Amino acid sequence: MTIAEGQRLPDVKLVKSTESDREAVQAGDYFKGRRVALFSVPGAFTPTCSAKHLPGFVAKAAELKAKGIDEIACTAVNDPFVMGAWGKSAGSADVTMLADGNGEFARALGLTMDGSGAGLGQRGQRFAMVVNDGVVEKLFVEAPGEFKVSSAEHMLASL
Numbered sequence: 001m002t003i004a005e006g007q008r009l010p011d012v013k014l015v016k017s018t019e020s021d022r023e024a025v026q027a028g029d030y031f032k033g034r035r036v037a038l039f040s041v042p043g044a045f046t047p048t049c050s051a052k053h054l055p056g057f058v059a060k061a062a063e064l065k066a067k068g069i070d071e072i073a074c075t076a077v078n079d080p081f082v083m084g085a086w087g088k089s090a091g092s093a094d095v096t097m098l099a100d101g102n103g104e105f106a107r108a109l110g111l112t113m114d115g116s117g118a119g120l121g122q123r124g125q126r127f128a129m130v131v132n133d134g135v136v137e138k139l140f141v142e143a144p145g146e147f148k149v150s151s152a153e154h155m156l157a158s159l
Helices: 047-059 061-066 080-089 104-109 152-158
Strands: 013-017 022-026 035-040 071-076 095-099 112-114 122-124 127-132 135-141
Touching (some): 013 080, 022 080, 035 047, 047 061, 047 095, 047 152, 061 071, 071 080, 104 122, 127 152, 135 152
Parallel strands (some): 035 071
Antiparallel strands (some): 013 022, 035 127, 112 122, 127 135
């Protein structure tokens, strides 16, 4: 079952990534007491994710924060070292990289996709959400192959 607006995020482990370090965090603790713009990409360094999705949130970080967002986070079914390297290469100091290496978070959300046809295996779908104190306030899930509703611009327009 796919998570819906008004539901609490599942309390699974994610790994907060930087270029040189990683820190295990429980989703329940990470999202507690703040409003987070969370977006998910099928994979770090993939074409749309690198050219549009992450750069959009980097470029719109100040505007999102001006609209009441405390933190911006990106998740993908990638290991924490890849997420850290991608964050560094994309210049995303304003975006926290959360690795979902085993896809447990994506599965618990009910937002997985099968990228086996492209050699990617099981991944998280492309989506964005506003999470307020651990509860999904707004949810934007992309149709397969699209990049419209999960963009930073779309999120800003909804706030």
